[in-house]
Every structure is written in structure tokens, then in C-alpha cells.
Amino acid sequence: MALHQATASxxxxxxxxxxxxxxxxxLILPTNSSLSVTLDQDHLRSTTxxxxxxxxxxxxxxxxxxxxxxxxxxxxxxxxxxxxxxxREEVEDKQPNEPKLSTYAVHIASYNNFPTAAxxxxxxxxFAALVSSLAQLYSLPVSPSTLSLIARQGSGSACRSLxxxxxxxxxxxxxxxxxxxxxxxxxQSHWPDIHALICVVSDDKKGTSSTSGMQRTVxxxxxxxxxxxxxxxxxxxxxxxxxxxxxFDSFAQITMxxxxxFHAVALDTEPPIFYLNDVSRAIxxxxxxxxxxxxxxxxxxxxxxxxxAGPNAVIYTLKENVKEIVELVVKYFPQREGSFKDVxxxxxxxxxxxxxxxxxxxxxxxxxxxxxxxxxxxxxxxRVGDGPRALGKEESLLGANGLPKTLKA
Amino acid sequence: MALHQATASxxxxxxxxxxxxxxxxxLILPTNSSLSVTLDQDHLRSTTxxxxxxxxxxxxxxxxxxxxxxxxxxxxxxxxxxxxxxxREEVEDKQPNEPKLSTYAVHIASYNNFPTAAxxxxxxxxFAALVSSLAQLYSLPVSPSTLSLIARQGSGSACRSLxxxxxxxxxxxxxxxxxxxxxxxxxQSHWPDIHALICVVSDDKKGTSSTSGMQRTVxxxxxxxxxxxxxxxxxxxxxxxxxxxxxFDSFAQITMxxxxxFHAVALDTEPPIFYLNDVSRAIxxxxxxxxxxxxxxxxxxxxxxxxxAGPNAVIYTLKENVKEIVELVVKYFPQREGSFKDVxxxxxxxxxxxxxxxxxxxxxxxxxxxxxxxxxxxxxxxRVGDGPRALGKEESLLGANGLPKTLKA
Numbered sequence: 077m078a079l080h081q082a083t084a085s086x087x088x089x090x091x092x093x094x095x096x097x098x099x100x101x102x103l104i105l106p107t108n109s110s111l112s113v114t115l116d117q118d119h120l121r122s123t124t125x126x127x128x129x130x131x132x133x134x135x136x137x138x139x140x141x142x143x144x145x146x147x148x149x150x151x152x153x154x155x156x157x158x159x160x161x162x163x164r165e166e167v168e169d170k171q172p173n174e175p176k177l178s179t180y181a182v183h184i185a186s187y188n189n190f191p192t193a194a195x196x197x198x199x200x201x202x203f204a205a206l207v208s209s210l211a212q213l214y215s216l217p218v219s220p221s222t223l224s225l226i227a228r229q230g231s232g233s234a235c236r237s238l239x240x241x242x243x244x245x246x247x248x249x250x251x252x253x254x255x256x257x258x259x260x261x262x263x264q265s266h267w268p269d270i271h272a273l274i275c276v277v278s279d280d281k282k283g284t285s286s287t288s289g290m291q292r293t294v295x296x297x298x299x300x301x302x303x304x305x306x307x308x309x310x311x312x313x314x315x316x317x318x319x320x321x322x323x324f325d326s327f328a329q330i331t332m333x334x335x336x337x338f339h340a341v342a343l344d345t346e347p348p349i350f351y352l353n354d355v356s357r358a359i360x361x362x363x364x365x366x367x368x369x370x371x372x373x374x375x376x377x378x379x380x381x382x383x384x385a386g387p388n389a390v391i392y393t394l395k396e397n398v399k400e401i402v403e404l405v406v407k408y409f410p411q412r413e414g415s416f417k418d419v420x421x422x423x424x425x426x427x428x429x430x431x432x433x434x435x436x437x438x439x440x441x442x443x444x445x446x447x448x449x450x451x452x453x454x455x456x457x458x459r460v461g462d463g464p465r466a467l468g469k470e471e472s473l474l475g476a477n478g479l480p481k482t483l484k485a
Numbered sequence: 486m487a488l489h490q491a492t493a494s495x496x497x498x499x500x501x502x503x504x505x506x507x508x509x510x511x512l513i514l515p516t517n518s519s520l521s522v523t524l525d526q527d528h529l530r531s532t533t534x535x536x537x538x539x540x541x542x543x544x545x546x547x548x549x550x551x552x553x554x555x556x557x558x559x560x561x562x563x564x565x566x567x568x569x570x571x572x573r574e575e576v577e578d579k580q581p582n583e584p585k586l587s588t589y590a591v592h593i594a595s596y597n598n599f600p601t602a603a604x605x606x607x608x609x610x611x612f613a614a615l616v617s618s619l620a621q622l623y624s625l626p627v628s629p630s631t632l633s634l635i636a637r638q639g640s641g642s643a644c645r646s647l648x649x650x651x652x653x654x655x656x657x658x659x660x661x662x663x664x665x666x667x668x669x670x671x672x673q674s675h676w677p678d679i680h681a682l683i684c685v686v687s688d689d690k691k692g693t694s695s696t697s698g699m700q701r702t703v704x705x706x707x708x709x710x711x712x713x714x715x716x717x718x719x720x721x722x723x724x725x726x727x728x729x730x731x732x733f734d735s736f737a738q739i740t741m742x743x744x745x746x747f748h749a750v751a752l753d754t755e756p757p758i759f760y761l762n763d764v765s766r767a768i769x770x771x772x773x774x775x776x777x778x779x780x781x782x783x784x785x786x787x788x789x790x791x792x793x794a795g796p797n798a799v800i801y802t803l804k805e806n807v808k809e810i811v812e813l814v815v816k817y818f819p820q821r822e823g824s825f826k827d828v829x830x831x832x833x834x835x836x837x838x839x840x841x842x843x844x845x846x847x848x849x850x851x852x853x854x855x856x857x858x859x860x861x862x863x864x865x866x867x868r869v870g871d872g873p874r875a876l877g878k879e880e881s882l883l884g885a886n887g888l889p890k891t892l893k894a
Contacts, residue, residue: 298716298746299712301711302711336753337707341749344745348745364757
């Protein structure tokens with residue numbers, strides 16, 4: 077008997093124009109459009125294997141080897157049901173010879189290659205990989221935009237992980253959500269020199285979850301409405317233009333302004349929500365000073381920080397500046413020996429000890445104090461990447477018995 | 486020959502509705518109205534002695550015993566010139582027998598009874614004391630509101646220190662600034678049980694000055710306009726009502742929301758301005774939790790935090806709750822032995838060791854971690870107070886030689 081199985085991987089995305097607030101919490105329809113950069117799956121990814129089999133009794137899901145309950149009417153159940161419906165309507169009803177996979181239960185195993193402790197949201201890449209693997213399993217003849225409608229119902233920002241490159245999530249206006257989907261602004265190949273440095277920041281404090289936090293902002297912030305109606309529409313247009321023109325200075329200015337404003341409306345919430353801590357603030361001060369020097373030298377802004385619902389910084393910059401920025405960050409946030417994975421070989425053959433302590437010419441070192449080792453727990457260097465990938469059988473996460481190959485107790 | 490001299494003291498005020506942004510930087514006309522509580526001069530005050538003498542060669546000013554230059558066209562010079570003008574027009578021109586004090590130079594000595602290191606803005610009480618002592622010296626037949634017009638040109642928020650109790654600064658609309666002045670909403674006697682606990686917070690970072698910070702916000706924050714036009718007018722009305730009705734729950738809700746929003750627009754500035762640090766955030770978390778428990782018990786909010794342009798917290802509460810709040814703060818922010826000046830004898834006869842570690846029933850202790858000694862450097866307990874006071878000769882800060890009694894090198 078045939079094995080009905082598919083494996084896909086999907087990328088993380090980090091927004092430049094932030095999603096914060098739902099107008100429909102069930103369908104996950106946002107109060108404003110957003111835009112993100114898809115990061116390279118070579119470094120950060122979720123991988124998912126889905127298998128349909130008549131012998132399976134019910135839909136089951138394992139995340140990093142641990143079974144997760146699929147709640148009736150929950151987000152995962154909604155995604156699976158929608159994909160089964162497409163299988164039936166778009167494939168089985170039209171081609172009666174195709175196997176009736178929509179009637180079989182599925183087993184799904186998913187794995188993130190980045191530790192949860194890194195504080196990177198895995199729901200976007202996770203739901204994008206889930207939707208991609210099932211779409212592949214079901215041979216669905218649909219576009220990434222259509223799949224993004226389904227991924228959106230798993231986790232809002234997951235819809236943006238259905239494309240590589242630079243991706244907008246248009247908020248749409250239809251109450252059914254049919255026009256609230258991802259749109260590719262430009263592919264990875266348009267501007268491959270956009271790199272990202274993720275600074276993983278330690279935090280004592282358990283943050284407010286974004287799901288509950290954003291609705292509190294919708295309910296209590298008086299500034300959010302102004303952001304939604306008057307600020308974001310203009311910014312989205314301006315940053316799309318900056319991306320198409322590869323205008324890094326504008327891209328950086330808008331990205332930082334929107335990160336600031338997202339955290340501003342979080343603070344304007346009752347009770348207030350804080351995601352940035354003293355380490356986050358110090359990284360902002362470094363980037364502001366780095367750009368001040370760069371602008372003064374006529375080179376424009378060369379780095380952009382952005383923060384999601386947590387203290388980690390993501391610094392976007394062009395490839396040519398990454399080494400300088402890593403050195404700058406490490407000067408203020410010393411790293412444990414060997415903790416930086418130099419995937420682009422920035423420091424290959426470089427005598428690090430010799431350059432230590434040097435900073436950018438004209439840089440005011442007093443903008444931040446030097447922190448102790450561990451304040452920034454790790455640095456991850458990556459870049460803009462492609463969309464979900466179909467992987468071969470050899471990458472399967474499910475064993476012959478239909479259970480994950482690496483099961484955890 | 487007669488000694489023409491007067492000594493006055495003036496209070497600090499801490500705003501509940503924040504002033505942030507000028508529409509005229511020379512006249513110091515604000516972009517929005519504000520409202521503050523005047524704090525008790527028994528605890529925190531500026532004292533100023535002014536003397537006019539034909540032998541003085543030029544106007545001179547000493548602050549805490551150190552001479553400060555009076556710059557031509559500067560804020561201090563403007564205040565002195567305005568008061569001399571009133572002396573001439575309202576006194577000397579109308580009563581020709583009065584001495585022509587407006588033609589004499591003045592010596593002014595001012596002293597703050599709180600250390601600069603406490604991080605409390607001294608410009609409000611300082612300019613209010615300067616204006617009050619000169620008005621007294623000149624026997625000006627004018628109201629505190631008229632004097633507030635002059636103090637405003639020294640330092641915006643100084644105008645609110647011309648009254649005791651609860652004071653509004655109406656923004657006005659006249660380009661000359663004639664209607665941008667302080668107005669007493671209610672005197673101290675209306676609600677004397679409003680107490681304040683100031684938590685003096687250590688900070689590594691030199692903050693952005695409010696003068697430059699607020700103008701950067703005016704120039705770059707897209708959210709500020711919404712705050713000015715749509716939020717503050719309603720809030721001001723609501724908090725005045727809460728004060729008149731002695732409705733602490735509403736007073737607290739509005740005070741905290743406005744502190745949050747002020748810091749939100751600071752964050753929405755380019756580059757962003759941060760005044761709150763991790764210690765400030767932890768104090769907010771304590772007050773939010775304290776109120777959650779209180780609201781759940783049907784008692785409404787019983788404490789309100791507010792933060793000016795720095796990390797220090799001011800916690801407003803009713804007299805009956807201060808002891809509990811001091812205990813709570815000290816639990817998370819241990820104080821050096823004997824550092825808390827218990828001016829209201831909250832702990833007289835109380836066995837502190839026995840109560841240590843106890844918190845409010847139902848309080849979730851995990852909302853903040855315990856900090857090391859020194860994170861909160863000191864606690865100052867005070868309450869709503871009266872307006873500027875005329876002091877007797879024995880309080881004079883100037884010696885017979887016309888120089889400060891305590892001169893510093």
C-alpha cells in the first residue's frame with residue numbers, strides 16, 4: 077500500500093511593520109496590515125512531516141517529539157480541517173481516481189531547529205510548515221497566498237512565512253477574511269544582501285503573551301486607533317517603496333520607527349505592557365549611535381533594530397556591515413568563548429584579539445555601559461531567505477510505525 | 486537705610502496629566518494642558534531670598550551657594566525683567582512715594598532642601614520660589630495666577646507650583662501666552678489625605694533632558710498629535726471631576742494611564758527616549774498587582790504610580806494605605822538601615838522584624854523579583870501641600886554683605 081506522506085520546512089519571519097491587534101479573534105483578522113522579512117531556513121526553520129493513513133484513528137500532532145493535544149475548534153484543528161476541505165473540493169471531487177486522503181486521519185510531526193529558550197516565536201514557522209506539508213501531502217493546486225489564508229488561522233504572522241523575501245500581510249476588509257492574506261512584495265533574490273543579527277536577550281520576567289497582550293491594547297489604548305488608521309497605511313507604502321528601490325536608509329528609518337511605535341502602544345495599554353528591558357534599551361542606544369556616525373559621514377543609516385513581543389533584538393543591516401556590528405555588540409555584550417556560530421565566516425582568519433576594543437571611528441562609547449557575560453545570551457547571524465521548501469523522504473520525521481522518530485517522554 | 490528683602494519657599498509638584506511638548510519654546514507655551522499635585526513644603530521645597538539694593542552692580546543668582554550666570558535673554562533674566570516691569574507699572578507708577586526698587590539690581594540666593602542626586606526636578610520649585618520672593622520684595626498686588634505666567638517662562642511646570650493642592654495648567658490659545666497659566670482645581674484642604682511616596686531609583690544612564698526630549702517628540706512622534714487633540718482634553722476633565730468627588734479609583738486610573746502615555750510618546754520619538762528602567766518597570770508591576778488585589782476585593786484602585794522624565798516613581802495613595810505600600814516596596818527593594826525618614830511615624834512602635842516578609846493577602850509575589858539593596862536608593866514620604874509661603878527675616882539666605890550665608894567654592 078502507498079505511503080501518503082510529505083515533509084516540508086518553513087522559515088521564521090521578523091516584521092518591520094508590526095502586527096498588533098485583531099479585529100476578529102476567531103478568524104485572526106488583524107487591525108492593520110504588516111510587513112516582514114523572511115529569514116533563511118538554512119539557519120532557522122520548522123520542519124514538518126504529515127502522513128495520512130486509513131489505519132490512523134485520529135489526527136495527532138507531535139512538537140519536538142512531544143505530543144500536543146489537538147483541541148476541537150482550536151487553531152490546529154481549524155488548519156487541518158481547512159486543508160482536508162480543499163483536498164476534497166479541489167482534488168477528490170474533481171478527480172475521482174485520486175485516493176480519498178481527506179477521509180483519513182493524519183499524523184503530524186514538527187521540529188524547530190532553534191531552542192525554545194532562544195525566545196524566538198516558533199508559531200509562525202511552525203504553522204507555515206504544517207500547512208505546507210499538508211498541502212504537499214494533499215497535492216493541492218493552490219498558491220502560497222491561498223495557503224496563507226489557512227496558516228493565518230493557525231497564527232496570524234504565520235501567513236507571512238508562506239513566501240520568501242519581503243512579504244506583506246494585507247489586512248483586508250471582508251468579514252470572512254478571504255482578502256486577509258500574504259503577498260510577496262519582492263523575492264529573496266531582489267535584495268539578498270539584507271542580513272539579520274539576532275541578539276538573544278536574557279530576561280527575568282515572564283512577558284505578556286502576544287495573544288492576550290494585543291487584545292488588551294485594542295481594548296484600552298487610545299493611541300492604537302491613530303496608529304491603525306493614520307500611521308500604518310502610509311508606512312507600509314513607504315517601506316514597500318524602500319524595498320523595491322533597495323533604499324536601506326529609508327528601510328531602516330521606517331523599521332525602527334515602527335518597532336518603537338509598537339512598543340509605545342503596548343506601553344499605552346492598561347495595565348502597561350513592557351517587552352523591552354535595560355539590555356534591549358542599550359542595544360537600541362548602540363544602533364542609534366552607529367547610525368548617527370554613519371549619517372554624519374554621509375552614508376545614511378546602516379542598521380535597523382526591531383523588537384517583537386520580547387526583549388530580543390533583531391538587527392537588519394547590509395551584508396557588508398555585519399562584521400562591524402557583531403564586533404560592536406560583542407564589545408558591550410561579551411560572549412562566551414565559541415558561542416557565536418560564524419556561519420558566514422566573517423571572522424575566518426581574523427585575529428579577534430587584535431581587533432578587540434576597537435569601535436567605529438567617531439562612535440561615542442558612553443551611550444551604553446558594558447554588560448556582564450550572559451546579558452546577551454547569544455548572537456545568530458542569518459539573512460533574507462526563501463519560502464517553504466518541499467523536502468525528500470530522507471528528511472521524514474515519522475517512522476514506519478507512524479510515530480515520530482525521536483519521541484520524548 | 487531700609488533693607489529691601491524678602492524670603493519665600495515654594496513646593497515641588499508632580500503631574501498626573503503630563504506636560505510634554507511646547508508650541509512656543511521662547512514663551513514656553515505647551516501643546517497640551519496638564520494637572521499636578523503640589524507636594525508638602527514641610528518635606529521638599531526651594532527657598533529663595535531676593536534683595537534689591539542701589540549698591541548692587543548687577544543682578545546675581547546663587548543656587549545652593551554656587552553662583553549661576555544669568556544669561557541675557559535667558560529664562561531667569563526673563564522672569565526678573567517681568568517682575569521688575571510689574572513693580573514699575575503696578576506699584577511705582579501708581580504710588581510715586583514707593584521706592585524705585587525696579588531700578589535696583591537684585592541679589593538672589595536659592596536653596597533646595599533635597600539633594601540633586603535624588604533626581605527630583607528642582608526647576609519647578611526653584612522658579613516658583615524665585616518669582617514668589619521677588620513678588621513679595623516688590624509688594625506686587627497680583628494673584629498667583631498672574632505670577633504663574635511669569636514662572637512659566639522660567640520653567641513650564643513651575644507655574645503649577647504657585648498654588649497648593651491640585652493645580653491645572655491651562656494651555657491657553659493666545660499667542661502671547663496671556664491665558665497659559667495655573668488654576669487651582671482644589672486646595673490642599675479639599676483632600677488632605679492624598680499622600681505620596683517617592684521611590685528614588687538608581688540609573689546608570691544619563692537621560693535625555695526634558696527640554697530637548699519634548700521637542701524631539703513634537704517633531705517626530707506621530708502619536709503625540711492624537712494625544713494632544715483627542716486624549717488629554719477628556720482626561721483633564723475626568724481627573725478634575727475625580728478630584729472634586731475625591732474618587733481615588735478614577736484619580737489613580739487616569740494618573741497611571743497618563744504616565745504610561747507620556748512614556749509611550751517618548752518611545753514613539755526618533756530616536757526613541759526611554760526614562761523607565763527595569764527598576765521602574767518592577768515598581769509598576771507591584772502597583773498593578775496591588776490594585777488588582779484591591780479591585781478584586783471591591784475596594785477599587787488604591788495606588789497610582791507616575792513617572793516624570795526619569796526613572797523615579799511617585800506613588801500617590803490615601804494616607805491609610807501608605808504603611809502597607811512602604812512595606813511592599815521595601816520587601817522588593819531592601820533599604821539601607823535607617824534610610825527611610827518616617828516623618829509621619831508610620832512605624833512608631835511597630836516591630837518591623839515581625840512584619841517583614843508579609844505581603845498583602847492574595848498578592849502574587851512573582852510579579853517582580855527581589856532587587857539588591859540600592860536599586861531603590863531612598864523613599865520619601867510626603868503628601869499634598871500648600872502654595873508658596875512668605876518666610877520671616879530669620880530665614881534669609883543672604884548675609885549683611887549681600888552674598889549667600891553659605892557660599893560654596
